[in-house]
Amino acid sequence: MKTEQAVAPSLEEFRHACLAEFSFLVTTHGFRSVPPPPSRYSDPFEVHFERRGWRVIVRGLSYGFALDLEIQSPDGRRGSFGHLVPNGAAMVIRQNYVRGQLGDIASSARCLREYGDDFVRGDWQRFEEIVDAQQRIVAAQRDAWTKEQEAVKLRFALEEADLAFRDKDYVRVVAALAPFAESLSPAQRKKLEIAKRKKG
Numbered sequence: 373m374k375t376e377q378a379v380a381p382s383l384e385e386f387r388h389a390c391l392a393e394f395s396f397l398v399t400t401h402g403f404r405s406v407p408p409p410p411s412r413y414s415d416p417f418e419v420h421f422e423r424r425g426w427r428v429i430v431r432g433l434s435y436g437f438a439l440d441l442e443i444q445s446p447d448g449r450r451g452s453f454g455h456l457v458p459n460g461a462a463m464v465i466r467q468n469y470v471r472g473q474l475g476d477i478a479s480s481a482r483c484l485r486e487y488g489d490d491f492v493r494g495d496w497q498r499f500e501e502i503v504d505a506q507q508r509i510v511a512a513q514r515d516a517w518t519k520e521q522e523a524v525k526l527r528f529a530l531e532e533a534d535l536a537f538r539d540k541d542y543v544r545v546v547a548a549l550a551p552f553a554e555s556l557s558p559a560q561r562k563k564l565e566i567a568k569r570k571k572g
Contacts, residue, residue: 394421
């Protein structure tokens with residue numbers, strides 16, 4: 373039965389739920405529960421199942437209110453299994469379980485059983501799909517961050533140019549706006565051109 377309020381599980385509850393819900397990996401498919409590899413920043417909210425160097429990792433996120441199910445190759449590359457679950461399918465499955473991270477664990481185990489049969493049997497060919505999807509996400513996040521930083525720089529440049537224009541300090545106006553000439557609006561370009569003429 374679903375609870376009204378999601379509560380972050382304790383570490384013991386988290387580990388117990390992971391070992392119980394993913395027990396099919398051990399009992400049926402030859403995986404074994406293993407500790408995470410030594411790391412400078414180890415996360416206790418990770419439960420690892422290993423078979424022939426490949427790992428299925430249940431990873432707690434957001435201080436007990438989210439979860440990711442990752443696949444790790446023998447060479448250490450990781451990616452979210454969720455990339456292989458059809459759009460919307462995980463949400464449909466998730467509705468059948470309690471709220472909170474414990475429900476996330478149970479529904480993730482079901483997703484792995486339903487959409488990762490090849491992985492649990494030891495066929496890892498689709499891992500490259502996970503890696504490709506992960507790289508696309510990282511690239512998109514990096515591009516978004518770069519654009520955001522450029523937008524911040526432009527905003528400061530426009531504020532600086534407005535102040536300088538009011539002070540009739542046209543050298544400062546040009547210095548502020550010239551690096552962003554390609555990104556300026558028509559009105560801002562006009563201000564830059566005026567400043568260049570006045571400066572001269």
